[in-house]
Amino acid sequence: MPKPVPTQQLIDGLLRGDRLALARAISRVEDNAEDAAGIVQAVFAHTGKAHLIGITGAPGTGKSTLVSALVESYRASGVTVGVLAVDPTSPFSGGALLGDRVRMTGHSGDAGVFIRSMATRRGAGGLAQASAEAMLLLDAAGFDRVLMETVGAGQAEIEIASVADTVVVVEAPGLGDEVQAIKAGLLEIADIFAVNKADRKGAARTVAALEMMLETGGAAAQTIMHHGQRMETGAASSETDAGEGWSTPVLETVAVSGGGVAQLRDALERHRAWLNESGGRAAREGRRLDHMLQTLVQAEVLARLERALTPALRGELVELMQRRQIDPYSAAAEVIRKLSR
């Protein structure tokens, strides 16, 4: 086995924008390598410049194609972009996917684009943490925009809200996603809705349903979508909490032909400007760092607990409990005492 590249060399390289160093640093974070924490610690002071964008949507919405088109649009105006494609459903590492993505976007020769896939080697919670850290590395490496793309799968699309400055939720006509959006709480996290494949039948209805959901806060539109047709509702308009002064746009895109992509990029830029002016950016970063802090502390505490509550100790206490010589609460107190020592 070749000797691993020293941590400091990776850090220096990453901060210079060296792609190989960046890729290796992300791998160390992904693998939760021994120096993963040290890398994040060292580059943290250089973060906070990039606009962090989360893009989520159900499979079949053409989300990946939209991300590629968006990257192209950014590059056309000279803006550099780092992309993290996170798949919480796949246990495979980024290797193979990475190649596909680079080919797909046609940006393999462009130093202003860096694309990386991440999968769930460390479990769902670990992946969320690793992804948040990888975002910091891309930010520190100097990319102007950092995009994180996740498959809308259960918890993941909610997690994205705690990682990004701006969240784009991608929908498509005829997937029944409007209802899904409400169920999963996507309505609350979306800063921008993109109805992709907008050249398909039903696009107008999807747009209308989303707009009505945004107006009424979800309740009315839920009825509409369940019945599969638009109808008048008497529900009072209960303003959604999209943040003061930002009205969540519903955009139509056709990613394969690039249709509407410039408008999506414009909306992202407008949201970025709004975040900066309103103080929303600092607020979101604060929530993000608070979330990261709590995750790190909890992980450390539980790791310590696992080290203290060895199988031998567990076996010993279970035996005492089975003989009714100690009760579960006293046994737990015994473990806590050992932990505090």
Place this chain on the structure above:
Amino acid sequence: MPKPVPTQQLIDGLLRGDRLALARAISRVEDNAEDAAGIVQAVFAHTGKAHLIGITGAPGTGKSTLVSALVESYRASGVTVGVLAVDPTSPFSGGALLGDRVRMTGHSGDAGVFIRSMATRRGAGGLAQASAEAMLLLDAAGFDRVLMETVGAGQAEIEIASVADTVVVVEAPGLGDEVQAIKAGLLEIADIFAVNKADRKGAARTVAALEMMLETGGAAAQTIMHHGQRMETGAASSETDAGEGWSTPVLETVAVSGGGVAQLRDALERHRAWLNESGGRAAREGRRLDHMLQTLVQAEVLARLERALTPALRGELVELMQRRQIDPYSAAAEVIRKLSR
């Protein structure tokens, strides 16, 4: 407000089999009252005698009616029964439900039966812990059999395996539950399958499908059920891990008329005898107490963490991170230091 009954009085009453004391003690555990742990500690030495039976199944299987019929069958032979009906989907406490259940079973005047509903006031994890503790209280109160009934809803039917000596999974014809059983891992936790509403069309097919699943370990039957008809499979029989010497029976019951209920009770008694002879009972109790120990320790550790990581401290550390004067890992280490002090 009337003065609450002193803890010691509840404990003494419960151990004498006083119903009101038992009901109050369960409420304290359910509410996670200050003396909840003390009650469990005090009665623990008196537990380990009852046969703990878990009964789970999807809504619509007639699970509750089956439990009532089973209680009646036990009572006819002089065996006392405590019943805990746990609904992880309902946020409401047992009060109202309790009345319904007592009326329904027609045992309101029988001192040999105690029926109690529990709901999810403490959240899913809290409910599981409270239910496990309530089982201990019913055991200590001297009931010969303690039944825990849960709605088959996600995680709950798996949790039941860590609470009971014997698990009965209730199915019904035509619900597509055979496939659901495999998905949720019910096949692994079932000691007895009861196909209720066995007078309905499709019962024989449900029984056959379950028997084939048990024979093949699930894989073959999954194909069968997906195609909706029985067919020969070449799959090798890969014995399920139902425990050595116990072959999971698939019984037909018609709870409303009492059909097959005596056979279900017999199967439960046979499983109980088998557990005692094979040492399986001690093994399951050990797993159960190990699980309870880990849950208690983890809850205590996380409670301590929450006390240490105050909003003020979080706010302070987030501000330092936002100024890039401290990184997330160093901030986390700071919290851990405070926690250990």
